Amino acid sequence: MRTLVAYHTKSGASETYASTIAGTLKGKGFEVDLVNLKIAKPDITGYDLVVAGTGIRMFRIYGKWKKILKHKDIKSKKLAVFLSSGAAIENPQEAIDRWLQPLMDRYGLKPISIGSFPGLIPEKMAQKPEHMNAVKPEIARQWAEELADKLRS
Numbered sequence: 001m002r003t004l005v006a007y008h009t010k011s012g013a014s015e016t017y018a019s020t021i022a023g024t025l026k027g028k029g030f031e032v033d034l035v036n037l038k039i040a041k042p043d044i045t046g047y048d049l050v051v052a053g054t055g056i057r058m059f060r061i062y063g064k065w066k067k068i069l070k071h072k073d074i075k076s077k078k079l080a081v082f083l084s085s086g087a088a089i090e091n092p093q094e095a096i097d098r099w100l101q102p103l104m105d106r107y108g109l110k111p112i113s114i115g116s117f118p119g120l121i122p123e124k125m126a127q128k129p130e131h132m133n134a135v136k137p138e139i140a141r142q143w144a145e146e147l148a149d150k151l152r153s
């Protein structure tokens with residue numbers, strides 16, 4: 001399955017998760033390109049699966065990331081999306097319900113999987129010391145494994 005893993009990041013969490021997901025899917029036999037949307041604007045037409053990940057700041061998902069959701073061919077692709085956020089440290093489902101699902105509904109998209117992963121919190125914003133380094137690549141590895149299994153069945 002030709003797969004694009006594309007991400008937009010400001011603090012680096014989404015990059016860590018995207019590269020974990022890309023590595024996991026490669027390990028499962030997928031043909032994967034990993035693209036930083038700040039550096040390149042990928043042509044999605046040649047892909048079967050698009051995995052798109054972003055962060056959020058000040059209650060707003062990164063605006064430039066949304067461009068990939070607006071691509072004219074996106075609805076013809078299998079799509080999986082993920083969000084890195086502070087909210088997901090304590091409540092991953094809340095981050096999906098508040099931000100990611102409403103965006104999917106607005107664009108009329110039905111992703112096969114939605115991931116919500118804990119992000120990086122700057123020291124002065126962290127409510128607890130353990131929140132500062134909450135990035136857990138193993139969560140994304142497991143999510144990608146489940147995604148691969150879902151696509152195979």
Ligand SMILES: Cc1cc2nc3c(=O)[nH]c(=O)nc-3n(C[C@H](O)[C@H](O)[C@H](O)COP(=O)(O)O)c2cc1C
Nearest residue numbers: 010011012013014055057058059085086087119120
């Ligand atoms: C200035 C700033 C504002 C943030 N605002 C939010 C927010 O509104 N909601 C939230 O859940 N996390 C918030 N966060 C945490 C980010 O979502 C977290 O840093 C995440 O790792 C961002 O993704 P990225 O590392 O891929 O850029 C904020 C972080 C910063 C630095």
